[in-house]
Amino acid sequence: MAAESVSLFTAIGLSEQKARETLKNEALSALLRDAVLQAQGVQGSAVDKVTGTLLYNVASRLKDHKRLGFLVGYIAGKKITTDLQLNAALDYVKSHPVDPINTVEFENECGVGVSVTPEEIEEAVEAAIQKYRAQLLMERYRFNMGMLMGEARSKLKWADGKILKNEVDMQVLHLLGPKTEVDLEKKPKTVKQKPAAVDKKENVAENGDMKLESLSLMDQLRGEALKFHKPGENYKTEGYIVTPNTMNLMKKHLEITGGQVRTRFPPEPNGILHIGHAKAINFNFGYAKANGGICFLRYDDTNPEKEEEKYFTAIRDMVEWLGYKPYAVTHASDYFDQLYEWAVELIKRGHAYACHQKVEEIKGHNPPPSPWRDRPVEESLLLLEGMRKGKFAEGEVTLRMKMVMEDGKMDPVAYRIKYTPHHRTGDKWCIYPTYDYTHCLCDSIEHISHSLCTKEFQARRSSYFWLCNALDVYCPVQWEYGRLNLHYTVVSKRKIIKLVETGAVRDWDDPRLFTLTALRRRGFPAEAINNFCARVGVTVAQATMEPHLLEACVREVLNESAPRVMAVLEPLKVSITNFPATKAIDVSVPNFPADESRGFHKIPFSSTIYIEQTDFREIMEKGYKRLTPDQPVGLRHAGYVISVQSVVKNDSGKVMELKVTCTKSDVSEKPKAFIHWVSDPILCEVRVYERLFLHKNPEDPSDVPDGFLSDLSPNSLYVIEDAMVDQSAKNAKAFDKFQFERLGYFSVDPDTTEKKIVFNRTVTLKEDPGKV
Helix, strand or coil, X not given: CHHHHHHHHHHCCCXXXXXXXXXXXXXXXXXXXXXXXXXXHHHXXXXXXXXXXXXXXXXXXXXXXXXXXXXXXXXXXXXXXXXXXXXXXXXXXXXXXXXXXXXXXXXXXXXXXXXXXXXXXXXXXXXXXXXXXXXXXXXXXXXXXXXXXXXXXHHCCCCCHHHHHHHHHHHHHHHHCCCCHHHHCCCCCCCXXXXXXCCCCCXXXXXXXXXXXXXXXXXXXXXXXXXXXXXXXXXXXXXXXXXCCHHHHHHHHHHHHCCCCEEEECCCCCCCCEHHHHHHHHHHHHHHHHCCXXXXXXXXXXXXXXXXXXXXXXXXXXXXXXXXXXXXXXXXXXXXHHHHHHXXXXXXXXXXXXXXXXXHHCCCCCCCCCCCCCCCXXXXXXXXXXXXXXCCCCCXXXXXXXXXXXXXXXXXXXXXXXCCCEXXXXXXXXXXXXXXXXXXXXXXHCCCCEEEEEHHHHHHXXXXXXXXXXXXXXXXXXXXXXXXXXXXXXXXXXXXXXXXXXXXXXXXXXXXXXXHHHHHHHCXXXXXHHHHHHHHCXXXXXXXXXXXXXXXXXXXXXXXXXXXXXEECCEEEEEECCCCCCCCEEEEEECCCCCHHHCEEEEEECCEEEEEHHHECCCCCXXXXXXXXXXXXXXXXXXXXXXXXXXXXXXXXXXXXXXXXXXXXXXXXXXXXXXXXXXXXXXXXXXXXXXXXXXXXXXXCCCCCCCHHHHECCCXXXXXXXXXXXXXXXXXXXXXXXXECCCXXXXXXXXXXXXXXXXXXEECCCCCHHHC
């Protein structure tokens, strides 16, 4: 059989290697074989190579296999003879998925029966050359000959491309004569001027209240998003099911939406959003915004056992914190009445049934078929009504759909019984729809044009299309993309709940987690998270990133936005014995030393200051450039250099105070280093965070055989209760961000009170803390 097929394929012009490659694709080889045999039957003889090439093209490019015979008839009958015509034919059948095809319109669109004479080609080329004659004579053979081809083609759509090209070459040669040595010289390369440096602050695009760099998420999306169908052209998507009513439904959809892009972000309100959700938010809202469309925030609230008000509130807060405003906030529960009516209709159409199999019986990919699959419609309707009225125990009856999903799961559940009051509907319902039933129908109700889901939902795509078509309602298109994960963390709701319950973290917003509320509390700017999502981009493959890549985005944003202050985490008292004034001196400090136009703040400088303990060593070591008894240092912004006079220790020998003298920095020898300091400071608490887990993949049994709870780092949080910050931070509010000079970026924690400011270290100044 294989040898026979190879002979058949080589006879139509394929090389033997190409024929054997084609045989490896069973679907393509079967289609091509059918096409060739049909063409031979029409022509009554062997297929020539021109026809064979067209047959191969149509078999490999046509996804709607019902139309294959239709197009093969036109190719074998010599009505479609060029690639140009075949391209037009394929475009036509894809954009007209409903049978029967209007053959008159089809033939007109594909140039069937149109004959272009040599005289017509000659005249069209003459007209094109006349139009560009002056430019041709000046540029000669450096002229873009494609312009002549395009001009002639605009008048003769169905002209043979090779004949047209030969005519252009001949007439150009007649006008210009043979190529000269000058024509044959290589065109000198033009040196591109480097664009002038653009101020990063100017290179931004508005996104709600957020400002993003113009290289936005959408610039990162081009590879995937360009594959998307246009609104109303759902049927052009591979795998989309076209029914006799599809085009009517699509027409009504376009009337309602006006052809706009519509997306939705559909979280379950049973936990806090994490860094992976940030990618989903940016993709859904960003894609709609970039295309002038709208995005819904829709809560998938179909499981009342796990839903709480705090989750609803936190989800919306995080969406808006990232800079996006939902077109509307909706809930799956808004549509419970309609969904139930459709469940009744699904049974009446023979597509659903009431089933008594237990949950454990239908788990896995190959569960036994339900013995109730073919029960009478009337029985299933009565049982569904009984479920709704509370006549059965939980798990005693479910409603299942008659379909097989892509992952092999058979007859997914549409409704199950749960005697739990719902957050919004109270006791009205004791049966609740599942994701498999609810999601696509809610998308249909809201006339979503692009249903964007993570890759794990690809196995649900067939059920998505099946259910909409089984009920004969508008069917959106589902597109899948890869999830975003990070190393050294867990994002599973179940695992985070475990961390909270065991006391490993304080709550969902503990700054060691990678939930969005935790990242905000730690001080990560929303803009940095959006920029990180943009850099990751949207691909089909799952992306697991290193946390330092996110932290790099945070540093970039905070470097431009966080004003500088001075703080001392481990204070050492310094008394200046020759202080040059009787009271404190006001020192003017720039908010951003690299750009003093952004303002200053004043701090006191008095005879008592505090420096970091690590900025003094009693014994000089090689390479140490800070304060020692033999080495003076400068005080940042103060204009003074201090030198150690004496060291005061306690009984155990610990250094408690330094007695120093000071001199103006402009009259003393330039010191080897300048250190930060505080005077008359504000006492504060500082929380320093490190990674919560020791291993990259705390959920990987090969790395962590005893489970993720055994992988917790004992040093993930270090609290400094007696740190000091300068007076400029005294009015700081929760989430205000600062750079503590030489130490890192810090954010005010909501635990702050009137008595004490609490700071979280957001990130260090550099990726490697050892370099600070």
